[in-house]
Amino acid sequence: MPASVLLLGSSDVTLTVAQAVDAVGARLSGIVTVGDSFSISYSEKRVANVRSADPAAWAQDKGVPIIPFTTYENVLERHQGKLPAICLVAGWYHMVPRRFREAFPRGCFGFHASLLPKFRGGAPLNWAILSGAKETGVTLFEMADGVDTGLIFGQESFPIAPNAMIGDLVVASRDACATLTKRHLAALLDGHAKGNPQEGEASYGLQRMPDDGRIDWAQSRLEVDRLVRAVSRPYPGAFTTLGEDRIQIWATRIPDEAPLVLGAPGQIVMLPDFDLPGVVTRDGLLLIEDATFPDGSSCLDKLRKAGHKRFAPR
Known part of the structure; x- marks a missing residue:
């Protein structure tokens, strides 16, 4: 045997x-x-x-x-x-x-x-x-x-x-x-x-919990992008809030070229250069490629219409 x-x-x-x-x-x-x-x-x-x-x-x-x-x-x-x-x-x-x-x-x-x-x-x-x-x-x-x-x-x-x-x-x-x-x-x-x-x-490495996925928009766009990639599916995902809505962000992209955008960390912007919503971080613009509401439905269209509104800073 x-x-x-x-x-x-x-x-x-x-x-x-x-x-x-x-x-x-x-x-x-x-x-x-x-x-x-x-x-x-x-x-x-x-x-x-x-x-x-x-x-x-x-x-x-x-x-x-x-x-x-x-x-x-x-x-x-x-x-x-x-x-x-x-x-x-x-x-x-x-x-x-x-x-x-x-x-x-x-x-x-x-x-x-x-x-x-x-x-x-x-x-x-x-x-x-x-x-x-x-x-x-x-x-x-x-x-x-x-x-x-x-x-x-x-x-x-x-x-x-x-x-x-x-x-x-x-x-x-x-x-x-x-x-x-x-x-x-x-x-x-x-x-x-x-x-x-x-x-x-x-x-x-210390143990991580789902709440560690909360996005701090005052960080650099590289740090935010790393967080999103590190806790994406099959993990619970990075998240933020827009008003009363909790938003799960599953994929982001640092654009190769983007104009300077002056705004508060977490502020949302739609620019003619991109068809994706952008978010202001400490050092530049970060694009959101995939985001959902808690029920799993896409919220990209809502974010496209949310120009100048702000995600919770932290």
Whole structure:
């Protein structure tokens, strides 16, 4: 019988890794899931799992059990002392305690969407765009007591284009996870894989919440554009208000050439040079390409007619 793997996760990347495990002929003993929301220490309310993906249909077709998460002890007890060789953690939002990690004969390994030690911690893909990074990737590493501090067993990098949206990075990171799984899983299962210490200067990203997407129009147009791209679909989106209306802004563009517009940050303008509404920022004009009301309907036509009106500054 092929060596077996337990998988922890409840996101799109979890399903990608499950499919890659199956593709290399390893056996999944189960997928431990938390559903589309979960409790966590940094929030008083349950946190929405915005990248939630239910692997139930795929798992049922493959005969893989779905295990709803309650406690780590319950996961161990479910296996009645016959644990899989390794545990893989992909799309999981909780620290994995040592007592759980050390129960697996060959170890416990995770996927982190950065080139560790860069962007340890929360929201690494979002922070990569927000910080202006030109490259990021995914690291396969051994889970340890610290935050993303364990030995590295593989890395896969990809570029961040100047106008990359967070959705582009999500797809690239999924592909990288599949590549790393297929490249390294056999060696992890037979115990022949060799990990390397993390090298270079570490950086850390803190967890982000939906309210962090509120636009501050007094920032530069580059900063606003980065925020929009970093929290766009599948995330909740950047937002602002116009009177009583909440406006979700999904895509913006910094024009190559635009006349000087004198106005207050957040003031809306329609110029003959563009068919899109523009907004004044600290250092120039930013065009809005995609914006919706909370019900999902487009509000571009309303914004085109809102010249001289002002979004809330912050």
